[in-house]
Amino acid sequence: MYNPKSHNADEFISHTEILDTLKFADENKDNIELIDRILDKARLGKGLTHREASVLLACDIDEKNNEIFELAKKIKLDYYGNRIVMFAPLYLSNYCVNGCVYCPYHAKNKHIPRRKLTQEEIKNEVIALQDMGHKRLAIEAGEDPVNNPLEYILESIKTIYSIKHKNGAIRRVNVNIAATTVENYKKLHEAGIGTYILFQETYNKESYEKLHPTGPKHNYKYHTEAMDRAMQGGIDDVGLGVLFGLESYRYEFAGLLMHAEHLEAVYGVGPHTISVPRIRKADDIDPDTFDNGIDDDIFAKIVACIRIAVPYTGMIVSTRESAECRKRVLELGISQISGGSKTSVGGYFNPMPEKDDSAQFDVSDRRPLDEVIKWLMELGYLPSFCTACYGSGRTGDRFMEICKGLQIHNFCHPNAILTLKEYLEDYASSETKKVGNELIAKEVPAIENENIKKIVIEDLKKIEAGERNFKF
Numbered sequence: 001m002y003n004p005k006s007h008n009a010d011e012f013i014s015h016t017e018i019l020d021t022l023k024f025a026d027e028n029k030d031n032i033e034l035i036d037r038i039l040d041k042a043r044l045g046k047g048l049t050h051r052e053a054s055v056l057l058a059c060d061i062d063e064k065n066n067e068i069f070e071l072a073k074k075i076k077l078d079y080y081g082n083r084i085v086m087f088a089p090l091y092l093s094n095y096c097v098n099g100c101v102y103c104p105y106h107a108k109n110k111h112i113p114r115r116k117l118t119q120e121e122i123k124n125e126v127i128a129l130q131d132m133g134h135k136r137l138a139i140e141a142g143e144d145p146v147n148n149p150l151e152y153i154l155e156s157i158k159t160i161y162s163i164k165h166k167n168g169a170i171r172r173v174n175v176n177i178a179a180t181t182v183e184n185y186k187k188l189h190e191a192g193i194g195t196y197i198l199f200q201e202t203y204n205k206e207s208y209e210k211l212h213p214t215g216p217k218h219n220y221k222y223h224t225e226a227m228d229r230a231m232q233g234g235i236d237d238v239g240l241g242v243l244f245g246l247e248s249y250r251y252e253f254a255g256l257l258m259h260a261e262h263l264e265a266v267y268g269v270g271p272h273t274i275s276v277p278r279i280r281k282a283d284d285i286d287p288d289t290f291d292n293g294i295d296d297d298i299f300a301k302i303v304a305c306i307r308i309a310v311p312y313t314g315m316i317v318s319t320r321e322s323a324e325c326r327k328r329v330l331e332l333g334i335s336q337i338s339g340g341s342k343t344s345v346g347g348y349f350n351p352m353p354e355k356d357d358s359a360q361f362d363v364s365d366r367r368p369l370d371e372v373i374k375w376l377m378e379l380g381y382l383p384s385f386c387t388a389c390y391g392s393g394r395t396g397d398r399f400m401e402i403c404k405g406l407q408i409h410n411f412c413h414p415n416a417i418l419t420l421k422e423y424l425e426d427y428a429s430s431e432t433k434k435v436g437n438e439l440i441a442k443e444v445p446a447i448e449n450e451n452i453k454k455i456v457i458e459d460l461k462k463i464e465a466g467e468r469n470f471k472f
């Protein structure tokens, strides 16, 4: 029985409800009257249920699909403006005891080099990332209680926050590690993490158990209820995601939205972010062996429908996707992207020109961060290195309240301008700096609040004079 308020994974992600939803969506995919009603509701910008959004995803009427894409673009602009938040992944260790069949870190892979960064190596990685201009990281590690115990993760977070190199600083560390206990989530919260990210991989329990044949991750219920334990441990920003390609995308889409509904129903705050990774080639992984691959058109439709269904949730796309594909989904709903990423352990300090032999997946967008920033600005986006909400305690329900009231512009837009200016002064090439300063000259007059505008103009001068870390 579907019950979003239940704490039991089999009830808040109900297989029967997903099958009913898919049937309902199939029956109504040409029902123009219903689709129009759903679109009218979506235009209010308050989101949709998993059933309503699934009808939009199934719809194959060209004219209505165009309306869906246009609405997604409008909601993206209303909630996020032209800002794109930047981050980088940092792989700490690829030791892993699990048997995930889509990941080259699986325990049976005996030829991939296993690496775990020492604190000294983490320091080198972080300095390399700071020298690129990054302020926000997502740390990644396989599940291995002996090699990567929680104490190692906590020590690493401490090391990362402690490094102040030139004008650099990592101001927000998001954490993507295996499902764990409430006690451990409390410790992560106390260590000052930003978002706790855990991909569900697939919401289909039967497939999940087959795709995770061995190791602690085999336990579907423990994995699916992890966000509840994270919330109970005090972490109020959690990031969801599925690995598209493992199961039918429509099943995953409904499951993902049910998970968001569950968090909203129980904790009053939906997911902070949703990631949309697609399965990629990696060491001993061939994506063609999975039957549910999705093409770029379906991928774009998924992004647009998620944007409409949960307008206040940030959406992340990584360098798994090509520059061309990223360009397409940026306008449809993506609010955060990684840039200059290395998906191997130790790849920033010691890059391997040919092949990252310890990488979790092949990177598609291999451009350096400076190039990505210039590209974004030339497309009309405002790259942001802002982490101010986190530093000012605007997380969880406080963040959502501001976001749902469309008030986040008052903070995010000026903060994006200020952090971009810092980036341009400290790290950008002369060409990127030129494009960036022209962009800032256009963005400042667009600040509606005169007081804020005045402060931004003063702060920009102070940044040019060498001061740092201004924020609203």
Ligand code: SF4
Binding pocket: 096, 097, 098, 099, 100, 103, 104, 105, 106, 107, 141, 142, 143, 178, 217
């Ligand atoms: S997906 Fe995570 S848990 Fe699974 S094998 Fe890879 S690193 Fe380990």
